[in-house]
Amino acid sequence: MIKENIFPKIEEKILKFWKERKIFExxxxxxxxxxxxxxxxxPPTANGKPGMHHFFGRxxxxxxxxxxTMRGFYALRKGGWDTHGLPVEIEVEKELGLKDKTEVEKYGVGKFNAMAKKSVWKYKDLWEKFTDRIGFWIDLDDPYVTYDWKYMESLWWVMGQINKKGLLYKGHKILPWCPRCGTALSSHEVAQGYKxxxxxxxxVKFKIKNPDSHNLKDNSYILAWTTTPWTLPGNVALAVGEKIKYLLVKNGxxxxxxxxDAVVNVKKDKPLDVVAEFTGKDLVGIEYEPLFDIKSLESEKSYKVYGADFVTTQEGTGVVHTAVMYGEDDYQLGKNIGLPMHHTVNEQGLFTEDVKGFEGKYVKDADKExxxxxxxxxxxxxxxxxxxSYPFCWRCKSPLIYYAKDSWFVAMSKIRDNLLKNNNKINWVPENLKEGRFGExxxxVKDWAFSRERFWGTPLPVWECGKCEEHKVISSLEDLDKNRYREKNTFYILRHGTxxxxNIDGKDIIASRLENDSYDLLPEGIKEVEEVAKKLKKEGGVDYIYASPFKRTQHSAHIVASVLGKQVHTDDRLKELDHGSICEGKNHYACIPENINRTLDMRYGDGETWREAKARMFLVVKELDDKHEGKKFLLVSHGDPIWLLSSALDNLSDEEMLDIRKKNYPDRGELRKFEFKNYPYNEGGSIxxxxxxxxxxxxxxxxxxxxxxxxPEVVDVWFDSGSMPYAQWHYPFENKKVFEDNFPADFIAEGIDQTRGWFYTLLAVSxxxxxxFxxxxxxxxxxxxxxxxxxxSKSLGNAVDPHDIIEQFGADAGRWYFYTVNNPGETKLFSLDDVKKNMNGFLTTLVNTLRFLELYGGFKEKTSSNTPQNILDEWVLSRLNRLKAKVGNDLDDYNYTASARAIEDFVVNDLSKWWLRRSRGRFQKPEDKVILEENLRFFRHLLIEVCKLLAPFTxxxxxxxxxxxxxxxESVHLEDWPHHHKKFESDDLEEKMVALRDVVALGLAQRKEKEIKVRQPLMSVSVKMNKKLMPFGSELEGLIKEELNVKxxxxxxxxxxxxxLDTNVTTELKNEGIARDIIRYFQDxxxxxxxNYEQKVRVVWYSESDSVVNTFxxxxxxxxxxxxxxxxxxxxKTEEAFDVEKEFEIENQKVWIGIKK
Structure with a gap:
């Protein structure tokens, strides 16, 4: 047993090695x-900390x-982050102290979404360190991010394709509605939140009007049952089954x-006397008195009994209370009949003013009242x-209500057959999910309730005409620009002349503040601008000229203005980039070296960042574009501001801007032309x-x-991740070949709940x-x-932080626990003690095996050989190659549990407990160095092959x-998967070894029963003959003799x-047993x-026992x-000092022993 937990330290060293040597790459x-x-x-969401289920999944x-990868495949692993939706919004609401959707609207959608964008990265560093530390190799340097505009543009394209097929529609339906979040949910979201x-x-008793007209007694009622008392104020009808048999019973x-059939459900202590019988058809048309006085629900068709085929007698009374706006069956019945469709509950789940005495009360709290x-x-x-089982919001945990609402839907019901056909081609692990949970x-499948009345999400790209109510689905930014409402404005941007x-003594001086502005154009600069003016005049001139307030830009602008006959407008926001007082008046390249690794947010002292300058420049253009239509503008500015504005108008990302800065930087006197696109831009000038x-x-x-x-709606956040195969590549706008090469996926893995989430939306979108598929x-x-x-759960206090595993036992121990504890589909009852057992068991066995190799010089060289030196080697080599085949086959079938358990069984039982234990002697006392080296080479081969098998696991x-x-x-992770050599497999030898080990186990059991320790030699063991496997042969018999200690x-x-087992112990055998005990004491x-195992030492001993003296x-x-x-x-014993001295009892006789070098 390892005295201290070395695994976390080992892992930190290996992690450092991987990074330094770029092993993953x-x-x-x-x-x-x-x-x-x-x-x-x-994609996970980085606004929450990683949990134990994330450890398992990753x-x-x-x-x-x-x-x-070891099998030779190119396994590109692009990371991703899920950044939209209710999970993020709810966290931001908590942070800002906002209680509901209306408070968000008061706070401001722009500010709220800016906070949301920031919030999604709250735990990004923690996630990346966690991912790194557990050994999950994935590319997080270039991940897909669902809030990126390119990703979202691909989502718009997908929606455009759905619309072209006629599958996107607006409807008024009963929807699962979260009053807390103020939005509808889809069926796959609802499926995740039942409690x-x-x-x-x-x-409830509904009193019948004019009972005489239906041959009924006075004081007659229709009895209905409901599990949602809050819907009763919205009641407008009762439904019965026309073929169902009903009774009129006397109750006092x-x-x-x-x-x-439902009498049994309503019977109380006293029996109910049957007065009359009739069918449901006989009841149709009966009128009853409303429970509540709500004028908006009154009509000729209200408060009557209607026939319906959804009525059953399994629960309740066989009569269904119908509130049209709060149930699917109710809604369809009301729609067919023409019942009033009026809400008695608002979108916040509060009763409206129609329900007197209950106004403003939350429906789920009003049942008692x-x-x-x-x-x-x-x-x-x-x-x-x-x-x-009742549905709750999957994110905020509030109870849902079923609520009639306008919403946008995707007609999934129309492609049901396609979904089933594609699912049929997918290999599911566990297999039962295919036709079971997922297939069902x-x-x-229901039509996808696609839209959400929320804020932080992918906007539904549907534009609506305020005049004729026509709808148009936009599929791209180009589509937006092509269908623009206003005529385009054109912008010319000019950098001032030299x-x-x-050129002050050959140097370019920084002059970025007006108080130091004394630099006018040089003659060559005037010529540069005059050429620009001629060009503009030839192109038809401009309508407006705006310039920076600096002398060099003003002069440039006025040169053009004089040629075109226009007035110059000054706008301070077009000024030079403020480089800060620290650089003002100094040589540009001395103060700001070109080779510096500068970012858009870097600031020199009290100066301005590139990002700030970009925003102010863009704002000028945006304001002019909003104010004018079909006009031409000339903006005269400076190098950095024009480069930043050009990058914004070219829609470059931060990385792209910096990568091509030199190439994209304007020359003095250079003119650029842009048409302002009909795109959505934020305040910073980015799409x-x-x-x-x-x-x-x-x-x-x-x-x-x-x-x-x-x-105003955004789309279901699950659509974001469901479209990731396309959107991660900005398909189809770029990377078409990359997408085609990376679709479909060979493999995905997530938790069982994703059968109602990501697994479904991936299949739905494709x-x-x-x-x-x-x-x-x-x-x-x-x-x-x-x-x-x-x-x-944190609230229950039973959540285990995955970092506890890493710090206490190492990531490999946690990995091995999850691989071996049970099959994927079985629930994991997690405990740190079980992880500890993995560390102390399998992993410690591995390290102890390595230490044994080291002890006998196994690290002196690193050559290996698969040549067996004896029959035991032949056997273990056969077992190893059979293991290679099994592990490979199991992993090809995605059966990690069987493969991991097979490796553990081999390492613990075959390699360590049998081969190594039985081989110990030839390493401790080799015949010569040559033979020792051959044995060590074979030992290294076994361990190297085991390392290759273990590389993906631990x-x-x-x-x-x-x-x-x-x-x-350099690393096992650069190796190929170990080759399976069929020629080394021996069925006969393996069968014999199984029989041999059975013989040994039975013999040891007899020793235990007779209380004869193994160190005590015995004369013989008699084995019942198995003609197929026996006799074993001298080498294998030697193993039996050594294991059972028989002659x-x-x-x-x-x-x-x-x-x-011959258990007769002769005097000679007894003395030999005493000698074995003595040897064990010396070794301890x-x-x-x-x-050191080779170091010879001196032993002094003393005993007054004749038998002990005789044995020595x-x-x-x-x-x-x-x-x-x-x-x-x-x-x-004398005063002589020994390194170790002890007194033992042998055969009830005391023996003193001293040992020293």
Missing amino acids: RSLNNRKKGKKFVFFEG VVKDLFNRYK DVSEPSVF PEYLIVAE IINYLDKKGFLYDVKNYEH FLRD SEKN DLHRPYVDEVSIKCPKCKEQMKRV SLLDKG PYKNVLSYSHVLDDKGKKM PFIADHIYKKISDNV KVIYNTTQEDDVI MRKEAGY SVFSDEIKEASVLSHLEQGK
Whole structure:
């Protein structure tokens, strides 16, 4: 056992080595010409900390990417970040102290979204360190980010394609609605948030009007049942099954109508007497008195009984209370009949002013008051607690309500067959999900409630005409510009001509502040600008000229103005970049070296950043464009500001701007021309497709030519990640070949909940685009719970921080736990103790095996050989090659549990407990150095091959061991997957070894039963003959003799027991056993003293026992050789100092021993 936990320290060293030597990058580069293995990363959100389930998921993904890389595949691993949606918005609301959607609107959508954009990176560093530390190799230097405008433009393209197929539509439907978040949810979101609850259900009496006209008794009621008392104020009808049999029963002075099969549900203590029988058809048309007085719900068709095919008698009374706006069946019935469609509840889940006495009350808190109201009015028959599964918002955890609302939908029901066909081609792990949980969801697929009435998300690219109500779906930025409402403005941008400040004693001086502005144009500068003026005149001139206030720009502007006959307007925002007082008046290149690694946010002293200058320059253009239409402008400014403005108008990213700065920097007197695009830009001059910027962009109605404005909704955040195969490459606007080479995915992996999330939306989007199946293999793993089976939660105090695993036991221990604990689909009851067992068991066995190799000189050279030296080597080589085949086959089938367990079984039971233990002697006492080296080379081969097998599973310890014993390549992660050599496999030898080990196990059991320790030699063991496998042969029999400590192996064809141990201990055998005990004591003392295994030492011993003295005498040579002694002396204890001295009991006799060098 390792005394201290060395694994975290080992891993930190290996991690440093990987980074310094760029092992990940090299592992990819080595495979660039190989066949692609495409992996899609399900993007996490970085505004929350990584949890234990993230540890599990990320190491599963890492395993298969590493494995496929070693198999020769090019496994590109592009990271990604999910940055939109309710998870982010809710966190920002908490941070800002905003309670709901209306408060967000008061705060300001622009400011709120700016906070959201910042919030998504709250834990980015933590995520990256976590990902790095657990050994998950993925490209986070160039990830896809769902809020990036290029990513979002691809989403718009996808929506455009959906619209072209006629599958995007606006409808008024019953939707799962979150009053807290103020938005609808899709069916796949709702499926993630169900909880079991107990709520009051009520049996309500609806009093029949004019009972005589229906041959009913006075005081007759129709009895209905509901689990949502809050919907009763919205009641406008009752529904019955026309073919269902109903009874009129007497209940004291009242008469109740209830379905015959449902009487059992309403029966109380007293029996109900049946007065009459009729079918539901007989009840149709009966009028009843409303429960609440709500004028907006009154009509000729209100408060009557109607027939409906959705009525059952399994629960309730066989009569369904119908509130048109709060249930799917109710809504369809009301729509068909023409019942009033009026809300009694607002979007915040509060009763409207229509419901007198309940105005402004939250519906889920009003059940008790409604029940009291019904009781006072005489409408209440009974109240019962009802346990059922109820939907809650997957993010804010508030209960949902079903609510009639306008929304945008994608008609998934129309492509159901396509979804099922594509799913049929996917390999699911576990397999049962294909037709089970996932398949059932597809077979019952609902139209996708696509839009959200929220803020931080991809805007729905639908523009609506305020005049004719025409809708247009925009598919790209180019589409926006092409359909612009206003005529384009053209902007010419001129850098001033060469000025005096550009050549003062051959130096370019920084003059960026007006108080130091004394530099006019040089004659050559005047000529440069005059040429520009001629060119502009030839092109038709400009309408307006705006210039920086500096002398050199003013002079330039006036030269052009005099030629074109225009006035010069001064705008301070066009001024030179303020380089700060620290650089003012100094040589430009001395103060600001060209080779400095400068960013847009770098500032010199009290100067201005490039980003600030870009924003002010862009604002000038934006304001002019908003104010004018179809005009031409000339802006005269300076080098840096023009470069920044040009970059903004060319829509370059920060990285692109800096990469091409030299190439894109304007010369003095250079004129540039731009047409201002009809794009959404933020205050900084960057394209930003988010609200509120996109809401400011209008287009022309193709029907009536009037102005169209965008609808206010954003789209379901799950659409963002579901479209990542296309959007991560900005497809189809660029990277078409890259996309085609990386679609579909060969492999994806996420938790079981993603059958209602990412797994579904990936398939949905690819099916909508007619792209077929988006992934070939999907591995879905179950939940990680605490050791008592409860969900991990901070509030419950049972959440385990994944960093605890890393710090205490190392990442490999956590990885190995998740790979081996159970199969992917089984729930993980996590405990740190189980991780510790993995460390102390399998990983420690590995390290101890390595230490044994080191102890006997195994690190002196790094050559290896697969040539076996004896039959035990042949056996372990056979087992190793069979293991290679199994692990490869299992991983090809995405069965990591079987493969990991097989490796552990081999390392612990075959390699360590059997091969190494049985081989110990030939390393401790080799015949000669040549033979020792051959044995060490074979030992290294075994460990190297094990390291290769382990590399995808436990990458740290695998590389640590590999680097100690091999220099074939720099890291095991640059190796190929170990080759399976069929020729080394021997079925016969493996079968014999199994039988042999069974013999040993049975013999040891008999020793234990007879209480004979293994060090005590015995004469023989008799083995029942198996003609197929026996006799074993001398080499294998030697193993039995050593394991059971017997003199000979006898075969018997007649004995009944498989193994019979001769347990008779003669005097000679007993003395030999005492010698073995003595040898063990000497070896323990050597270990305690810290001697090298080859170092010969002196031993002095003393005992008054004749049998002990006799044993020392008879077995002196054997004891000296086995214990590596130079001297073995008999003598009493004196004052002589020994390195270690101890007193033992042998055969109840005391023996004193001293040992020293």
